[in-house]
Amino acid sequence: MPAFLAAPLILPFAQAAGLAAGTVATVGGLELLSKKVQSYMESNPENTQKIMTMIMPAQGIASMLDNKKRGMGDNNPPSPMEKEKPPQQEPPKDPDIVSDLLTASIIKNKIQTWEKYMSQDEAEKAVKENNITLKDLEIPALKKQITFRKNGNDFDILFDRKVVGELHDITQLKQEDGSQKGNERSYNLSLINEDGYNGEAFDTLDGQAFAKDEAKDTVARDLLKDTQEPRYPSLKDIFQNIEYNKKGIPKKVAEESEIIRKQVEKNKKSMGGLIDKALPSRSRDI
Numbered sequence: 001m002p003a004f005l006a007a008p009l010i011l012p013f014a015q016a017a018g019l020a021a022g023t024v025a026t027v028g029g030l031e032l033l034s035k036k037v038q039s040y041m042e043s044n045p046e047n048t049q050k051i052m053t054m055i056m057p058a059q060g061i062a063s064m065l066d067n068k069k070r071g072m073g074d075n076n077p078p079s080p081m082e083k084e085k086p087p088q089q090e091p092p093k094d095p096d097i098v099s100d101l102l103t104a105s106i107i108k109n110k111i112q113t114w115e116k117y118m119s120q121d122e123a124e125k126a127v128k129e130n131n132i133t134l135k136d137l138e139i140p141a142l143k144k145q146i147t148f149r150k151n152g153n154d155f156d157i158l159f160d161r162k163v164v165g166e167l168h169d170i171t172q173l174k175q176e177d178g179s180q181k182g183n184e185r186s187y188n189l190s191l192i193n194e195d196g197y198n199g200e201a202f203d204t205l206d207g208q209a210f211a212k213d214e215a216k217d218t219v220a221r222d223l224l225k226d227t228q229e230p231r232y233p234s235l236k237d238i239f240q241n242i243e244y245n246k247k248g249i250p251k252k253v254a255e256e257s258e259i260i261r262k263q264v265e266k267n268k269k270s271m272g273g274l275i276d277k278a279l280p281s282r283s284r285d286i
Helices: 007-016 027-043 045-055 057-069 097-104 120-130 134-144 171-177 208-222 235-241 251-271
Strands: 146-151 154-159 162-169 186-191 203-206
Touching: 007 027, 007 045, 027 045, 120 134, 134 146, 134 208, 146 208, 154 186, 154 208, 162 208, 162 235, 171 186, 186 208, 203 208, 208 235
Parallel strands: none
Antiparallel strands: 146 154, 154 162, 162 186, 186 203
């Protein structure tokens, strides 16, 4: 039996063995699953062989045929072939199972929770001391990675220094319709879609501090949710699969914005510094 299992076979093996695989998206989850599989293989060698036969049919059948040739499974004594030892091979290097799994699943951006800040032992100690579960550590760890970048009167919402949404200032609209609360500023909350642009606003928040706290809660929760309807991917799946540039802006958005900027510069020269249509940044003056 092999000392370890190749990375692409970890999930199929766990499912066949009845281990709780679930959706493994974080590094901590991958590490826990690989340890469970390793422990199962060491404790159940016979079942491991059967499972390997199922998930690796070609190798499994070859092994069974080889055993049959050598007289195993019948009353015939082993043939002299069994005395021949295969060439000795050097032991394989320690596999980076987590890295291999992440590469195999084509995840562009990793979502790390508590494992970003503590080891497995430290996490288990915290769980025991506070009478909580590992999942209880996930939201606080995610919120710690959410920051805000001022963009005019608005705020870009960043996770791991990458844009995932926006707080769009609508204070002026509130002032115009008389619904402003005191001197508080108000914001519409939106999250990025598959193209990297901000989707439709789905919540209005009054007060800058409150708006930021609510935005953190919403983003953290959504980064843990799996997609339920393929037509409406979750923020988790969008973030993991979207491509960002070095500034943390969705690459497609940055490239298209650059095209617009160049066109605006061209218009500016031909129209004397003023353009007819508002820019995406909501400013008409160049």
